[in-house]
Amino acid sequence: MASYFSSILFHAMDCIGFSRQMILLRSDIANNMYETVSENCAEYLCMEVILAGSKSEGVTQTNASDNDLMLVLRKCICVDTGRQENDFIVLEAITKDCPPGYTQLRLVNDGNMDIPDIFYMASEYDIIKGVLLLKSAGFHKFFTLVSADIPSFDGLEQKYTAINGPAFSMIVERSNYLGIKSAKIYNDHVLAMPYYSFTILTEWKNRVRHYEWPPASLIHDVSTMEGFVVPIGHKLSEEQHFEWRICYTTAERQLITSLNETQLKLYIVIKMVNKNVIKPVLDCVTSYMLKNVILWVTECSPLCIQHSSYLTRFMIQSLWFLLHCLLNNHLPNYMIPSRNLLLGKMKSDQKQTLTRLLGDLINEGDTIVLRCDKLKNAMFILVSNQSLAFAFKVWRDEVEKLILEINRNITIKTRPDMILRSSYIYDMCYEYWKDESYMVNIFRLYSLLNVDIFSLTQNGIQNFQDIVTCLDNLLS
Incomplete structure (x- = not known):
């Protein structure tokens, strides 16, 4: 039963943008964008x-x-x-x-x-x-x-x-x-x-x-x-x-x-559990702490059991590791183990509260993830209508890929000398209209979002704002 639940969670995460392909694509484009920013700004910064x-x-x-x-x-x-x-x-x-x-x-x-x-x-x-x-x-x-x-x-x-x-x-x-x-x-x-x-x-x-x-x-x-x-x-x-x-x-x-897909999804699940379950009670566990927990748990586990059916098992193991570090007052930094990430991070009463909370979550087991609405809804849709879940995954990933490409295109076109001019917005609009690939991506995005171009131009600002809100809800 636990392995089935874990597999459902594993595949449900694909539907909300957390397949390994999308994770690595986001990483590649985001880092490439800032490499471009760095190159463009080298003379000025x-x-x-x-x-x-x-x-x-x-x-x-x-x-x-x-x-x-x-x-x-x-x-x-x-x-x-x-x-x-x-x-x-x-x-x-x-x-x-x-x-x-x-x-x-x-x-x-x-x-x-x-x-x-x-x-x-x-x-x-x-x-x-x-x-x-x-x-x-x-x-x-x-x-x-x-x-x-x-x-x-x-x-x-x-x-x-x-x-x-x-x-x-x-x-x-x-x-x-x-x-x-x-x-x-x-x-x-x-x-x-x-x-x-x-x-x-x-x-x-x-x-x-x-x-x-x-x-x-x-x-x-x-x-x-x-x-x-x-x-x-x-x-x-x-x-x-x-x-x-x-x-x-x-x-x-x-x-x-370099982590495999199960390990990457473990990292994401732990971050979501922290955000939705731990942080509302006590805001003292940082994303950097969780990253180090995942790296230690991955290093200390055999690869032969790190696959989709063990995802929730490793989630509980990660919580055990964090609890063990808390009880021993030492969470070692992965690169510099002598550096204690817990030192000076929480007071005595906060430590006691976190210790009890982690114990309760470990006892609760796999179903912790159902406290994260985004995971719970994705798992429900996957179980109740697999074809709908798959269709949504394809549509959602295509939308995000277009947004990533559009953002990369904007970064490539933005130069420091343009930013410092008062005509920046108009200059950028002119650059976009000259680029056929950029406009193709824009119209493809509107098509995926079912936006009517004529209505968009008629109603103006409010429709643009609605698109921005829709994308924020989808990609946040």
């Missing part, structure tokens, strides 16, 4: 834009959640042992006396290279260590203030919101042609610098693994990838304002996208 988080992994639908962006300063390089280089600003990592997963940064400079003033403004001399340290708090604050001063322009209204850890959040409200309002864009921006550590990745590569994942080729690839440092210290550290967090964002993305 002097940094690389990297998409991070759920959007980059494709496990979040196109219109759901926000965009987590890393702004990587490519003229900087952080290393374990540094020396002056003519083409880079070199920073040496000082991990001694820092919490695991954090480091302090010493500016390596002999006066032969021009260093931006911010590096000196955000630096402070440490008398005990006898070195000039780059202050993460000062660097973060300066960058946030500069970004907040960027002017708005015709077609986009920027609204800055609260700082969250190393990120500063921005809301962009798009005002389109003739005043049509589309969905707001939520972006979290994190400043980062590339970090190369032989020690951390060597320990990760050589640690004992008892099963087949990750495969040897993936372990090798990940062990050669760069890490990043972001301006945030450990909140319980006395020197947190001088500390930078070490992360392996692109390596984790490669690990996630």
Whole structure:
């Protein structure tokens, strides 16, 4: 019975956009779009834009959640042992006396290279260590203030919101042609610098693994990838304002996208259970914690039993793993196991509440997923009318594919010099009309949505707004 329920859930997820094909397609196009943005803006920003988080992994639908962006300063390089280089600003990592997963940064400079003033403004001399340290708090604050001063322009209204850890959040409200309002864009921006550590990745590569994942080729690839440092210290550290967090964002993305279909769907189900069941009671389990839970559970399980009929079994196993970590006050980071993701994250009463809740969910078993309306409705339709469910899957996937292609087309056509002009909206409309493939996709989308073009032009703004609302409901 459990295996049948699990198989129904597995196939029902295909109907709402979570087949492996759609997950990887979203990931590929989203990351490709920001590679294009990065290339287009290289001259203006002097940094690389990297998409991070759920959007980059494709496990979040196109219109759901926000965009987590890393702004990587490519003229900087952080290393374990540094020396002056003519083409880079070199920073040496000082991990001694820092919490695991954090480091302090010493500016390596002999006066032969021009260093931006911010590096000196955000630096402070440490008398005990006898070195000039780059202050993460000062660097973060300066960058946030500069970004907040960027002017708005015709077609986009920027609204800055609260700082969250190393990120500063921005809301962009798009005002389109003739005043049509589309969905707001939520972006979290994190400043980062590339970090190369032989020690951390060597320990990760050589640690004992008892099963087949990750495969040897993936372990090798990940062990050669760069890490990043972001301006945030450990909140319980006395020197947190001088500390930078070490992360392996692109390596984790490669690990996630390498998962098989059952493992990917497990990750999505756990995120949905957290959002619909755990978070309304207690908002202290982050998506990043769940990602690390899934990576550990996958590594510690034989691949031979990781198929569709075991999906809910692994969901319960993941909750057991999280409960075990909670009881032991230690959830190890997958890339840096000595870094405890639970440290300083919740109070005693929150821990007790979460412990009871996880115990109740484990006892409830497979039917937890029925508390997620989107999963419950998809499973009901699949069981009651399989042909209708399949037809909806084909239609829905085609709509999202067109939206993804349209978004990619918009990104390719958008250049920084266009954005800064007051005629931005009209310039973009002109670019669209010149592109036959773009217009074909638009009219194909209208056809799939059963939109009458004549009525659309007659009724104007309200009909466009209805289309935007329909797509948000479908793809969120």
